Amino acid sequence: MKANRLSKLSRKGCALKILTSLVLNRISFALIFLFSFLPQESCFAYADQKLDPKLLKINTSMQTLERASNGIESEQNIFMERIQEKEKEVARLRQALNDLISQNREIEAYSRVELAKSLEDVTNIWRGSADRLLDLYFSPDFSELALLPDPFLFDSLALKGLPSDIYQSFLEYQKNYENAGLRRKDLVRIRSRLIEEIKARTFHLLNSAGEKRASLLASCDQIDCPRPRGINESNILDIIREFRIVPLKFLSGTLAKWIEIKAKFFSGLDGWIDISRQIILLIILLLIPVGLIFSLDRVSRYLDGWRRNLVAQAVHDRPYYTRLAMWIVRCNPFIPFLGMIVSIEVCQSLLRGTDLRELANFLFYFELYYLYRCFRLLLGLSLDFIFSTSSIGELKNQEIRIEQSAARISRLIFFEYGLLHMTQETVRQALDYH
Structure with missing residues (x-):
């Protein structure tokens, strides 16, 4: 009888140990799962509290610099995608305009309907080039790159008294900041060059399309071809475009000429x-x-x-x-x-x-x-x-x-x-x- 009671107690103790072990395993798994979703700064917040305040400041500045650098790289990638889209659009419009110019004929060879169709096509090219030039000057996608955060610095006295490990961390931070600054300068230079080139190409396209459009307008009026006349929505929008691009003529023309002069300078x-x-x-x-x-x-x-x-x-x-x-x-x-x-x-x-x-x-x-x-x-x-x-x-x-x-x-x-x-x-x- 006593042996049976001891056997039952032994089985209950084993079951309790197994149950306790399972509960602890579940709790440990839950804690690990929970901490895996927390940011790294939170996971090691307690550890950071034990760090030297100066080293903690350096680590924080390093993380801020890394986030800013990643943001600049992402911004540059978005810019490159947008500029490639612009280049494809300008190339497509230029090809369409060249196709129309290659079909150059005397006015007598055009029917009224053919001339009206050519005028409509050239006008659409002119509108597209005007809108893209305005977008290049005023779109936020082509603004300056974001700035790096202000660097973290020690004064000369504090720098002399730093322990060797903290001093090495500070030197590493300074090197990373310098590299990030050089990288940003390279990106700004690439960005400026690409914007200047696309502005110059768009300006030349606008001039060519405008000249062809004016010629077709004069020809169209000579044979009285059907086209929108008088005060209507399309003509009003075109006039607004014309007045908006007036100030950009001198800017874009000067930029295009500067690019031509630079090309000659490096041509030998x-x-x-x-x-x-x-x-x-x-x-x-x-x-x-x-x-x-x-x-x-x-x-x-x-x-x-x-x-x-x-x-x-x-x-x-x-x-x-x-x-x-x-x-x-x-x-x-x-x-x-x-x-x-x-x-x-x-x-x-x-x-x-x-x-x-x-x-x-x-x-x-x-x-x-x-x-x-x-x-x-x-x-x-x-x-x-x-x-x-x-x-x-x-x-x-x-x-x-x-x-x-x-x-x-x-x-x-x-x-x-x-x-x-x-x-x-x-x-x-x-x-x-x-």
Whole structure:
């Protein structure tokens, strides 16, 4: 009986031990499973508490730097995917435009429907290139790379007192930070080069498509082919596009020209000779206006002296000298402005034979200023002739009013003319046909 009781107790003890072991195993497995989902910083938080505060700060800075570097790499990968998409889109549009240009025929060979279809295709290419150029300048996908976090530094006294293991960790952190900075510089350089190249290609595509579009618009109007006319949604959106890309013309044109010059610089001796020739030509072009200004100033002073002599001789019964002197007074102010207009025209004709031909278009706006000054003088003389008064008391007030009126009218006319010319140059006269 007693033996049976001991046997039962022994079996119960074994069962209890087995049950306890199973429960402990389950708890251990659950804890391991739970800690596997916690971040590494949490798993070793207790261990970190035993570390030196300086070493803990170094480890934290190292982890922050690693996260920032990984983020920059991810951002660069996204950028490369986007830039490759842009390059494929521009290449597709360029191929489509080349196919249309290769089908170049005389206007008489087109039917009205064929010409309208070609115009629609070219317009779609022009819209696509304009939208992509705007996207390259304003899309956040093509902004600057993220910055690295500020480096963690010790002051000189604290650095001298660091234990060897902490000092080695700090040196490792500094090396990693330096490598991360160099890597970011490389990525920024690659990023800038790719953006510049795609902007230049898109700009050339936009110019080519705009020129072909303007030509087809003119041809379409000659044979009255069917196309959207007047105020409608598509024309309004096109006009908005045209005005939005006006400021990008100078930026993209300058960038494209800089890329061409760099390519010549690295092409060898022939490229250097061509660049040197164009630099010498540019210096000559800069000297032409300077020399002309001094020459015209001497001419103006000579005419003014001649006028004074005529006035002095008019006293001796020669009234026609007075009229001649008055004409000199009226014409003398035009001489410097007309001379500058002629010099700018000469510079433009010379620049069109160089790689700086786009600068010839930019010089037009300097010429426009001198045209404005000539027009303002001419308008003032005309108003003075029309509203001449015999009242000496009103003469001074009338001169002031005439000068103010001539200035306001001239500014309005030439501001509108300059804006229209800028738009015309950007879209190759396409706006005129709307």
